[in-house]
Amino acid sequence: MKKLFSLSLCIGLLAFAACESNVNKQGAGADTTATSGDTSTAAKDTEHTSQNSVDWAGTYKGVIPCADCPGIETTVVLNDDLTFKYTGVYQERDSKIEDAGKFMWHDNGSVVHLMGKEVNMKLKVGENQLFSLDQDGKPIDGPLKDHYILKKEL
Template sequence: MKKLMVISIATLLSACSMTANNVAGTYQGTLPCSDCDKIEAKLVLKSDKSYIYETTYFQNKQPNEYLEKGQFEWDAKKEDVIVLDEHAGNRKFKIRDNYVEMCDQDGNVAKTGLNYKLKKVQVKK
């Protein structure tokens, strides 16, 4: 019983420590695309809870660039998931130590074996 209480308290404390400052930084990677060649993505999360999400879709080697800016919030149901606002289609990302991973609308990562991770390349101060 004591062990369970200690684990519960530790879990709560670690959840409380996750803030916009902890996730601030630049995340980059190549995402799979069902109707294009690939998607080059860059997500900049700032400590003021604003974001810049840049994507380049490659269709027949031709780039199509998109830029979305707005605010992000912590998901109310999943403490390690952020939600970008409507400017980025309310996309969700699970926060990890050195990367973020795109999620479905329920905040779950894809179990398809495809790589939906953007690696942290720069820490914002």
């Protein structure tokens, strides 16, 4: 009788352990499903970039700070065919830079890289504005940072 009771107890414990293990696996599966659902949402969010969600083509103007003049009157034209035109007029000087060429998208479609004969610059694309970036491709910081923004002509 004692052996039968011990055998029944062992079978019961094994059955309980198997059920417990099964519940843990289902719980883990449910968590994985929720996580993978979140991942797909995150993937969808990264699909929205300046390149595909902002009306970026157009003419942008502003006066960029200059070390030895009052400023550089800057005009950048971005075209749908990935070409650009750049004009920079140095205030109070007889100096003007004009360039044209192709541009490329960087940083998952948020930065345009203008590459011409005279111009090699990166600009972060925002809603109706371009933000000048430094040589390392980082936003310009400091007291004059608001002067490094080109506004789109509407």
